Amino acid sequence: MTVLITGARGQIGRAVLDRLHAAGRPVRAASARPSGLDVPAGVERVELALNRPDTFAASLAGVRQVFLYPEPAGIDAFVAAAEAAGVEHVVLLSSAAVLSPDAESDPLGSHHLLVERALTASALPATLLRPDAFASNALGWAHPIGAGLPVQLPYPDAVLAPIHPADVADVAVAALTGPALRGRAVTLTGGRRLTLREQVGVLSEVLGRPVPVETITRAEAERQLSRFMPAPMANSLLSFWATATTTPTPLADTTRTLLDTPERTFHQWAAEHAAAFTTA
Incomplete structure (x- = not known):
């Protein structure tokens, strides 16, 4: 039963692909530019762009499950094509932003909400x-x-519950390989809340040197x-x-509550990615 992985370049999509492939x-792997995809040997690459319905039929042929990155452009046509192709289950990487009271007017919330509703x-x-x-x-x-x-x-004192991306990938794989999560909407967090200041403190500990925090205005932020995102x-x-x-x-579901495995911590993530913080 072939699983189509959209967003195969993304950190979650690639992790899901690797886990499923390793399990046989x-x-x-789908991408708008499949020739540039670096995938394990034996994994098929296919062109798929949600704003190009002409790419849907070939990418969905023989597919029974889809791991879907959220892209509202073309989503209605893609859903119709998936139904016609006999797809039996979709696992969507959505966002907790859809739960915000102003999700419909919020750019991040509405982006994911449109895909969920489709x-x-x-x-x-x-x-x-x-x-x-x-x-x-x-x-x-x-x-x-x-x-x-x-x-x-x-x-700096915003209190979040950061989740390790690998935990999200583990839950997605569980949804694709077993019945327990099928049809559910699941909010995911890490197992511990940390302020942004405390996250910087964890990085300081991992790097073994002080990392100061400077409070700036919202306008400056x-x-x-805006140099990196709309x-x-x-x-x-x-x-x-x-x-x-x-x-x-608030803390929500984690790998512990859903999979009975300990959550990965922010400290663990920081240790794994320390090299990214050692050069300018």
């Missing part, structure tokens, strides 16, 4: 994985830390973030941090 499951309105059984903040978001601090500069934050997305992220300063992110 037939997988197909799936739930269809006949396709779907598992919706809604991770909250990723531990890997800390890579945004790699440059200042590597250069020996302070980490500048507008809301928006200016900085301004509406930057504003959405800042609002999330602002809310988490007064209303800590």
